[in-house]
Amino acid sequence: MHRSEIKRKIAGTLFVLPAFLVHFLVVTLPGLTLFYYGSTKWNGLGRPEFTGLSNFFRMLTDNDFYLALLNNIIWTLFFFIVPIAFGLAVALAVINLRRSQMLFRSIFFLPYVMSAVVVGRIFSILYSPYIGITSIFKNIGWEGLGNLSLLTNIRTAPLAVAYADHWHWWGFVMVLFLAALHQVNTDLYEVADIEGANAIQKFWYVTLPSIVPTLVTIYMITLIGSFVTFDYVYVMTKGGPAGITEIASTWIYKKSFWDYNAGYASFLSLMICFLCIGFYFIFRIIQKRGLEV
Amino acid sequence: MRIRRRTQIVLLVLISLVALVHSFPFLIMIMNGLRTNEEVSRVLVAFPTDPQFQNLPRVWTKGGYLEGYFSSFIIGIGTVILVLFIITLAAYGIVKLNIFFRNFFTAYFIGSLSIPMFGILIPLYFTFSKLGLANNRFGMILIYSPIYIPFNFLFMRAFFIGIPSELEDAARIDGCSELKTLWYVTLPLARPIMTTVALIVFTFTWNEFLFANVFLSDDAIRTVALRFYKFTGEWQSDYAYIYMASFISIIPVLFLYFFMQKSFIEGMTKGSLKT
Structure with missing residues (x-):
C-alpha cells in the first residue's frame, strides 16, 4: 500500500471510530467488568473483595431469585399469548376496513409512545378500590367486587400489572401484523376462492405462512423484553404484595441499590446478559434458516 | 381478502367498540385532569362540565x-x-x-x-x-x-x-x-x-x-x-x-x-x- 493510501484509510476509519468508541466505552466495557464485579463481595462504594465463585453458589440456593425468574417466565407466557392474539385478531379485522384503517392504527398505537411511568400510574388509580374501576361495582351493590384492591390482592396483582403493560404494548404488535398483512400476495386469496377455501383455510394456508417472519420477530422481542422488563412492576407494585410480582430486574435492582450487594447483583446481571444474548443468537439462527426454507 | 359490505359494517362497529374501550384510560386522563379532586374522588367517569383549567x-x-x-x-x-x-x-x-x-x-x-x-x-x-x-x-x-x-x-x-x-x-x-x-x-x-x-x-x-x-x-x-x-x-x-x-x-x-x-x-x- 502506498503511504497516501494508508493515510486515506486511516482518515476513513476515523469516521467510524466515534460511534464505535462511544458504544464500546459505555456499553461493552462496563459489560465486561461484570465478570470481575460478579466474582467479588462489594457494596458498590468501597473496594471490591475478590471471592471467586461464591456469588455463583449463593445464586444456587437463592430461592427468591428463582421465584423472580419464574415470574419472568409467567410474564413471558402472558405476552406470548395475550397481546399477540389480540394484536393479530384486530389487525385481521382492521385490514378489511378502507378509509378508517389509518385512524384506528393511530388510536391503537398511541399508548406505545406514552411513558411507562405515566401509564403505570394511571392504571394504579384505575385499580384502586376507592376510585377505580371496581368502585363501579360498589355503586350497584356488589360489595365483594367493589372492595377488591386489584394491585394489593395476591391473586390479581400480577395480572393487573401485566395488563397495564399489555395496554401499552399490543397496538405496536398490531401495527407490525398490519404491515405484514399488507405484504400478503392478494392473488393467492383469489386462487383460494376459486378452490373454494373457507375463511379458516385461507387464514391457515395463505395468511399465516406470509406473516411467520413477523411472528418470529415479535416472539424474539417479547422473549428478550420479558427478561429485562422493569418499569411497570417497579412503578405499580415494587414487586409486592409479598413478592408476588417480583421479577429478576426488580430483584437485582433491590439487591444492588437497597441492600448494597452490588457484587452479587453484578453476578445476577451477568446471568441475565447471558440469557438475553443467548436468546438473540438463537433467534437470529432461526430467522436465517427460515429465509432459506 | 374481499369481503361483503355487511361484514364490513359489522367489523367497523366491533373495532369501534374495541377502540372505545382501548381509549378509556387515555380519555379518562384528559377529562379527569380538568375536574376537581373532590369530584374525581366521588365519581370515576364524568365529563368535565365545569373545566378546571387552573389545574394545569x-x-x-x-x-x-x-x-x-x-x-x-x-x-x-x-x-x-x-x-x-x-x-x-x-x-x-x-x-x-x-x-x-x-x-x-x-x-x-x-x-x-x-x-x-x-x-x-x-x-x-x-x-x-x-x-x-x-x-x-x-x-x-x-x-x-x-x-x-x-x-x-x-x-x-x-x-x-x-x-x-x-x-x-x-x-x-x-x-x-x-x-x-x-x-x-x-x-x-x-x-x-x-x-x-x-x-x-x-x-x-x-x-x-x-x-x-x-x-x-x-x-x-x-x-x-x-x-x-x-x-x-x-x-x-x-x-x-x-x-x-x-x-x-x-x-x-x-x-x-x-x-x-x-x-x-x-x-x-x-x-x-x-x-
Whole structure:
C-alpha cells in the first residue's frame, strides 16, 4: 500500500471510530467488568473483595431469585399469548376496513409512545378500590367486587400489572401484523376462492405462512423484553404484595441499590446478559434458516 | 381478502367498540385532569362540565415541571444530535470510504444489538459515579446514545448502500472533501430517515425512567418522568392533579405523535429489532 493510501484509510476509519468508541466505552466495557464485579463481595462504594465463585453458589440456593425468574417466565407466557392474539385478531379485522384503517392504527398505537411511568400510574388509580374501576361495582351493590384492591390482592396483582403493560404494548404488535398483512400476495386469496377455501383455510394456508417472519420477530422481542422488563412492576407494585410480582430486574435492582450487594447483583446481571444474548443468537439462527426454507 | 359490505359494517362497529374501550384510560386522563379532586374522588367517569383549567398551571408549578422540561429537552436534544452525528459519520465511512476493519465494525454493531441495557446498569452506575458523570445531564446523553447506536447505524448503513456512488464521485471530482461531500450531497438525501431516528430517540429519552432514576439524584436536573413519579407520591390522593400531571408529562410526545404519525409508526416498527 502506498503511504497516501494508508493515510486515506486511516482518515476513513476515523469516521467510524466515534460511534464505535462511544458504544464500546459505555456499553461493552462496563459489560465486561461484570465478570470481575460478579466474582467479588462489594457494596458498590468501597473496594471490591475478590471471592471467586461464591456469588455463583449463593445464586444456587437463592430461592427468591428463582421465584423472580419464574415470574419472568409467567410474564413471558402472558405476552406470548395475550397481546399477540389480540394484536393479530384486530389487525385481521382492521385490514378489511378502507378509509378508517389509518385512524384506528393511530388510536391503537398511541399508548406505545406514552411513558411507562405515566401509564403505570394511571392504571394504579384505575385499580384502586376507592376510585377505580371496581368502585363501579360498589355503586350497584356488589360489595365483594367493589372492595377488591386489584394491585394489593395476591391473586390479581400480577395480572393487573401485566395488563397495564399489555395496554401499552399490543397496538405496536398490531401495527407490525398490519404491515405484514399488507405484504400478503392478494392473488393467492383469489386462487383460494376459486378452490373454494373457507375463511379458516385461507387464514391457515395463505395468511399465516406470509406473516411467520413477523411472528418470529415479535416472539424474539417479547422473549428478550420479558427478561429485562422493569418499569411497570417497579412503578405499580415494587414487586409486592409479598413478592408476588417480583421479577429478576426488580430483584437485582433491590439487591444492588437497597441492600448494597452490588457484587452479587453484578453476578445476577451477568446471568441475565447471558440469557438475553443467548436468546438473540438463537433467534437470529432461526430467522436465517427460515429465509432459506 | 374481499369481503361483503355487511361484514364490513359489522367489523367497523366491533373495532369501534374495541377502540372505545382501548381509549378509556387515555380519555379518562384528559377529562379527569380538568375536574376537581373532590369530584374525581366521588365519581370515576364524568365529563368535565365545569373545566378546571387552573389545574394545569397549579400542577406545573407544584411538580417543578419547568425545570423538568428544561432537563428533559436538553438530554433529549443532546442525545438526538450526538446519535445522528456519530451514526451518520460511521455509516458513511463504512459504506462509502476505504477503511480498516470494515467487517469487524459491522459485525460488532450487529452483535452488540444483543446486549441488554439493564444488564450493565450496575457497573455503569458505579463507574460513572467515580468519573463524576452520574448526576450529570451530559452523562445521561452518553448513556442514552449508545442504546440507539447499533440499530440506527445499521438502518443508516442500509440507506447509504442504496445511494448511488456516482453522486458522491461527481462532488469529489468538483473538489469537495469527504466531509463536504457528506454534508452537501449525501445528507440532504438522508433527511427523512434522520427525522425518523430523531423522533424515536427523543421519545425514548423523554420517557426513560430506570436509568434516569438511578443516575439523576440531584433535584435540579431531574427529568419529567422522574418529577412525575415524585409528584404522584407526594399528591397521592389528589387524583385530578395526578391525571393532569400525566397529561403534562406527555404533551411534547403527544404533539410530535399527532403531527408526525407516519414517520413515528414506520420508524418504530422498522426499529422493532431493538430491545
